[in-house]
Amino acid sequence: MTPLARKRLAKYGLNAGAIAVFLFAVFPVYWMVATAFKPNDEIYTTEFMPVPLSPTLDHVERVFTKGVAGHSIWEYLLNSAIVAVTTVLVGAVFALLAATAVARFRFRFRTSFLVLLLIVQMVPAEALLIPLFLMVRRLGMYDQLIGLIVVNIGLTLPFSVWMLRTFVAAVPKDLEEAAWIDGATRFTTFWKVLFPLVAPGLVATSIFSFITAWNEFVFALTLINETSNYTMPRALSFFIGQRSTDWGGIMAASTLMTIPVLVFFLLVQRRMVSGLVAGAVKG
Amino acid sequence: MSPKLVPYALLIPGLIVIAALLLYPLFQMVVMSFQKVGLKQIRPKNPVPAEWNDFENYTTVLQSDLFWTSLRNTVVFAVVTGALTLVVGTLVGLLLNRLGRAMSTVVVVGIMAAWAVPPTSQAIIWKWLFDADSGIINWALNLLPDWLSSLVFGRSDWSGQPWLNEPLTIYLVLVMAVLWASFPFVAVSVLAGLKSIPSELYEAARVDGSTGIGTFRKITFPLLKPVFSVLIVLQIIWDFKVFTQLFLIAGGTNMPREAFNLSLWSYIEAFSPPPDMGLGSAIAVVLTVVLLLITFVYVRQIVKAEDVR
Structure with a gap:
């Protein structure tokens, strides 16, 4: 591998690591907020609902x-x-x-x-x-x-x-x-x-x-x-x-x-x- | 006012607060640990004066099987969580130091968000992630190929898997919650330390042919040693007495007794009927003594480093 290729690879590795850390830190917070805006049938499910499909203010209200x-x-x-x-x-x-x-x-x-x-x-x-x-x-x-x-x-x-x-x-x-x-x-x-x-x-x-x-x-x-x-x-x-x-x-x-x-x-x-x-x- | 008296006058309000709300209660705690302080002694109407019962509370503590489980839970949790937090935090700190400006800012803001979540919410969020029926962790574990899941965990179906019924899995969730909320502090502290190391040192190391791990061992680690020793002690202090997160994750006063740590055991003895505040105090004394012994090192370090004199 040329030094340049290795350097680029290292950079990709670092950025991938950074994204993983960011997701680990932010996901639970995001999940709290997302759940707050999901209707009950999107909360009590065994499916994965990444975003509130029909966001609601019911819970906040x-x-x-x-x-x-x-x-x-x-x-x-x-x-x-x-x-x-x-x-x-x-x-x-x-x-x-x-x-x-x-x-x-x-x-x-x-x-x-x-x-x-x-x-x-x-x-x-x-x-x-x-x-x-x-x-x-x-x-x-x-x-x-x-x-x-x-x-x-x-x-x-x-x-x-x-x-x-x-x-x-x-x-x-x-x-x-x-x-x-x-x-x-x-x-x-x-x-x-x-x-x-x-x-x-x-x-x-x-x-x-x-x-x-x-x-x-x-x-x-x-x-x-x-x-x-x-x-x-x-x-x-x-x-x-x-x-x-x-x-x-x-x-x-x-x-x-x-x-x-x-x-x-x-x-x-x-x-x-x-x-x-x-x-x-x-x- | 004579100028000599000014500093004392300024100190008085603060000293009164510290004496009344920290030192006196500390003294009271020690006194009560040698007394019988039950319902009769603490009832609002004509209470009976507390009686000395010498070392009875301490013998009860030492003979209880809860003493060993809660001491074990306290120590093992603090060591495991402390070590994980330091390793993950240090790795993230090193990573942040090598990232570009924009990426580094994004990650710092992200980990700041995890750090900022109040302990009560930390517990609630992780309880939700590990929920038996609708938790995302069980969903994610179900995604694993069956052969892999059975090979590693001995099971492939995770639907409805309860995590919060037995001590071991309760502590697993607790470690995750506390690690998640406390690695950012370590990462940001390590980053601050790394920024203070002159880059000439690294250049010299590179010229001399040193590689990644060698450079970390010979340059980064020795220079960051004071930071690490402070971080280690702070983690121990925080992890040793974890109360809020454990109390909520394990399900409050009805939690399994085998999941107690020292501070929870003390709380339950003192405040769950029938209240035994003498016994609770004895447990609190044990916790305080262990912690002060460990943190003595930290106090000495700071007294040496700072201009306390």
Whole structure:
């Protein structure tokens, strides 16, 4: 074989591999969306129906009007949004304060605090289920969204601080010093100089927390009882308990839950890697 | 405020949250693992104070046959899924690095879609793919020529084949679901690492007559070692405590007991009637200790690499 032919063959091989990877990754997602738009006789069949032949909005409509477990899916989407957004807003304030402390100041216990942040991230949240359940109940927050919000803030904070501190550290100190010399107060310096520059990092960190809280299932399963307080993941799991599964409905609901995460993912994909792999990847 | 106190003031809200929602519960979990905490102790009206029962919970855990099955399920699942994820992810990362710009973007967006799917949906999608009657996997297996299918699997008719009744096949579906959702992260991380390796190194290797596998072993792998060690530990953390996907794929609280892993077993003991939160806590302690021992390496690596000091 000539070198040129071999090179061309290698190129074909690579592209074939790329297509295989793409299909493996995308097909299950496509299948979820396709099933959501198929009429029942195209879903419950032993034939292969690659595309919805007579696409229908029945399932989407049904999960909104008739709903799941007695409530329209609007209510679950709203509950999920309330939990995720409140978690993000409160968490962002706490995280920004703590991140500023570790990135801008040298003080005793700074190293200890950072190591503590790392270690608590290693503790499996599933292990804290029992004590947190008892605590939430003692505080009278059982079966209320506020209980979920409190738990989610705790679960997301360590990572938020860890990620945000690199963004704060990246803002040149000279800018703040210049503002100081010009007579700005500490608060003005923070609000007018540091905050605008850290804002993009704050957005990225917030998206992370949002996804975590939006996807959270284990605590929603344990801390919520009334169906009217279900979040989306909890409502989806309700389908699973049924004797015969309504695949059209579940896929419609699942698609609706996935869309916001997908959008946010594409927005922060780059930071995703650098945030998680921390110092290991230099580049 | 004295400037010395500023950082402490900034830290207080965050510290309170971490102490109240992570450290205190951790402490509570350890305490409860040495206590009898049943229905009488947790009922809302006049609860009985929890009694110390020394190591009774731990002896119950160790003597239960569920301990060995769930420990085995936890460890084998984490090792198999972790290894598969790393191998597939690395191969895809290497592939992405050699693709043209347009093709690489398309594949990255594609794998991003798999990565973005919430755990609840991951479980539901793969349950649907492996559905006994209308699942596409059974349809695809039926397409295999009969002789091949009987040779490999010992059967040729896959119609109505249930996958989610016994532990082994439940875990097969679970491995697929988790692998599918987690290889993209490895691939993108490896790609980021590869991009940071100077191309001169590869040119020098080529001039010296090194071939594909040799170059990977001598240049790529050593340079990406820090990335791999972080990825390995992250995969272990994630795969060790898998709960949502297993819970949903195996059918919720009614799942076969032989399919429990440690976190599910702890949950079932603590929250299924009759609740035994002391026993549940003891199982959770075992899970946490095992995980912390493994991740200690990761923490040290990061403390060394980052400017923690």
